Amino acid sequence: MKLFTAEQIRALDRYTIEHEPIASIDLMERAAQAFTDWFVQHYPASRPVAIFCGMGNNGGDGLAIARLLQAQRYTVQCFVMKLKAQGSDDFETNLQRLQELTTVTLLERAEQLPVALPDDALLIDALFGSGLDRPVEGFPAQLIQFLNRTKLPTVAVDIASGLFADRPNGSGDVIVKPEATFSFQFPKLAFLLPGNAQYVGEWYVGDIGLHPEVIQQTETSWFYTDAAAARALLQPRTRFSHKGNFGRALLIAGSYGKIGAAVLSAHACLRAGAGLTSALIPQCGYKIMQTALPEVMVMTAGSNKKIVSDFPPLGAYDAIGVGPGLGKDFKTAKALGGLIEKMISPMVIDADAINLTAENQAWLAKLPRQSIFTPHPKEFERLVGPVANDYERLARAKEFAQRYQCVIVLKGAYTAVVLWNGEVHFNTTGNPGMAKGGSGDALTGILTALLAQEYDSATAAKLGVYLHGAAGDLAAQHNGMIAMTATDLIEQLGHAFEQLNHA
Ligand SMILES: NC(=O)C1=CN([C@@H]2O[C@H](COP(=O)(O)OP(=O)(O)OC[C@H]3O[C@@H](n4cnc5c(N)ncnc54)[C@H](O)[C@@H]3O)[C@@H](O)[C@H]2O)[C@@H](O)CC1
Ligand SMILES: Nc1ncnc2c1ncn2[C@@H]1O[C@H](COP(=O)(O)OP(=O)(O)O)[C@@H](O)[C@H]1O
Numbered sequence: 001m002k003l004f005t006a007e008q009i010r011a012l013d014r015y016t017i018e019h020e021p022i023a024s025i026d027l028m029e030r031a032a033q034a035f036t037d038w039f040v041q042h043y044p045a046s047r048p049v050a051i052f053c054g055m056g057n058n059g060g061d062g063l064a065i066a067r068l069l070q071a072q073r074y075t076v077q078c079f080v081m082k083l084k085a086q087g088s089d090d091f092e093t094n095l096q097r098l099q100e101l102t103t104v105t106l107l108e109r110a111e112q113l114p115v116a117l118p119d120d121a122l123l124i125d126a127l128f129g130s131g132l133d134r135p136v137e138g139f140p141a142q143l144i145q146f147l148n149r150t151k152l153p154t155v156a157v158d159i160a161s162g163l164f165a166d167r168p169n170g171s172g173d174v175i176v177k178p179e180a181t182f183s184f185q186f187p188k189l190a191f192l193l194p195g196n197a198q199y200v201g202e203w204y205v206g207d208i209g210l211h212p213e214v215i216q217q218t219e220t221s222w223f224y225t226d227a228a229a230a231r232a233l234l235q236p237r238t239r240f241s242h243k244g245n246f247g248r249a250l251l252i253a254g255s256y257g258k259i260g261a262a263v264l265s266a267h268a269c270l271r272a273g274a275g276l277t278s279a280l281i282p283q284c285g286y287k288i289m290q291t292a293l294p295e296v297m298v299m300t301a302g303s304n305k306k307i308v309s310d311f312p313p314l315g316a317y318d319a320i321g322v323g324p325g326l327g328k329d330f331k332t333a334k335a336l337g338g339l340i341e342k343m344i345s346p347m348v349i350d351a352d353a354i355n356l357t358a359e360n361q362a363w364l365a366k367l368p369r370q371s372i373f374t375p376h377p378k379e380f381e382r383l384v385g386p387v388a389n390d391y392e393r394l395a396r397a398k399e400f401a402q403r404y405q406c407v408i409v410l411k412g413a414y415t416a417v418v419l420w421n422g423e424v425h426f427n428t429t430g431n432p433g434m435a436k437g438g439s440g441d442a443l444t445g446i447l448t449a450l451l452a453q454e455y456d457s458a459t460a461a462k463l464g465v466y467l468h469g470a471a472g473d474l475a476a477q478h479n480g481m482i483a484m485t486a487t488d489l490i491e492q493l494g495h496a497f498e499q500l501n502h503a
């Protein structure tokens with residue numbers, strides 16, 4: 001699915017108005033109706049509702065929502081933040097329509113705050129939408145601070161007031177903190193960035209019927225991978241397949257005390273469908289791996305029993321994943337540098353292999369094209385240096401992926417898969433139960449398995465990240481987010497594939 005900037009969404013609105021055609025006031029009514037339909041499913045009519053409206057089209061939505069909720073027997077109080085004499089045309093029309101039914105309270109200055117609200121009120125924030133063009137100051141900021149201080153559950157219309165849809169806010173910006181956001185047609189880029197979590201809450205998207213043709217034609221480099229998008233990436237496994245079709249995968253992982261990382265990544269590799277899974281691990285892990293995973297072929301190499309310090313010829317493998325629990329011994333580093341020089345097919349580079357690459361930046365030029373890096377935010381900063389905010393992180397990842405023709409998987413909630421062609425694909429699966437040691441090791445195994453099955457790097461990364469999160473979601477259903485482990489996630493991979501197959 002595509003993601004668009006606020007400016008592009010405005011253009012899509014305009015095109016729809018002109019070509020559907022539909023009057024802009026009717027498009028606003030459609031948006032307000034979509035919000036209202038969602039709202040009545042989530043919040044009971046027994047709770048009083050207070051709606052705070054600005055004077056642009058977001059405020060116009062708020063006024064229409066007030067009228068529609070009243071028709072659904074909600075008790076609604078409506079406030080308009082009056083900053084100027086005249087609002088947008090559709091705001092004014094909706095103001096008139098509402099005032100024929102009920103009184104609207106105008107808020108113009110700080111002395112009118114605090115506004116008395118029932119203890120069980122639900123707040124709807126329709127002060128500013130995607131038309132926000134500067135940080136909020138003065139009276140609007142005081143009003144937002146008041147709303148946040150009430151601690152009453154708040155739902156944002158389209159986007160929380162004060163939050164920029166597609167560029168960074170300043171650290172002191174005043175922004176509504178909603179428990180949920182209901183957005184029109186598309187999620188905003190801002191929703192997918194970790195720094196904005198408190199300004200988004202749970203987000204939902206409602207279809208308002210923007211013109212499908214123009215959505216298809218409008219170019220973007222931002223996407224998100226939902227079930228339909230992931231389903232389209234899946235290759236069928238035919239009746240006549242044999243293990244040779246599904247590739248030989250190798251994990252290079254583990255060190256003394258971290259053999260578990262090697263076991264987890266090899267286990268995930270098996271469950272993600274590699275034909276043959278091998279592991280190159282330190283000698284001290286030999287029995288552990290053979291016992292834990294009899295399906296995995298194990299090699300040990302090097303004189304130091306605690307680390308992997310020597311790589312035998314590895315030409316026989318279709319895909320190699322390196323890094324989980326590997327450690328950063330200088331002998332390991334030397335062997336890894338040699339491997340990177342020799343390899344020609346894409347590799348998965350995770351954890352300590354990322355940290356070692358960060359310390360040996362000369363390797364980057366020699367890296368097989370289309371290799372996949374899987375850094376969490378700290379590992380990414382080791383690779384490229386400090387970044388100031390989520391937007392800069394994405395920009396730096398794009399630069400890096402383009403320069404070294406690789407894929408960067410920026411891990412976190414809404415993991416971003418950044419491709420060498422400049423595309424960014426946000427993942428939609430996963431949950432905080434995965435923020436636990438071992439989840440990342442599982443991802444490395446999955447990606448290596450998909451590369452071994454001849455998925456190209458971009459597809460492997462998008463599909464693998466989706467399946468990893470989907471398996472994490474199933475593990476959370478069965479074990480709960482608190483108790484679930486990386487092994488639980490891996491054991492759900494089969495169900496995650498099945499679920500996707502039938503999506
Ligand atoms: N036809 C459309 O364009 C549709 C638009 N919709 C709604 O329209 C919204 C966008 O409407 P608008 O473009 O009118 O924008 P807003 O409603 O976000 O408000 C923009 C107004 O606020 C002013 N403003 C911006 N930042 C400010 C600040 N920091 N302090 C004080 N004033 C500030 C602007 O100068 C402008 O007058 C969307 O978020 C959505 O809710 C929906 O009704 C769907 C259809
Ligand atoms: N809140 C969250 N929502 C979704 N996925 C998450 C969340 N927190 C962590 N994850 C996922 O869990 C994995 C953690 O990986 P990583 O940080 O490398 O941990 P480890 O190395 O301990 O396994 C990543 O794939 C990340 O995207």
Ligand SMILES: [K+]
Pocket residue numbers: 058125126127128129156157158159160161
């Ligand atoms: K809003």
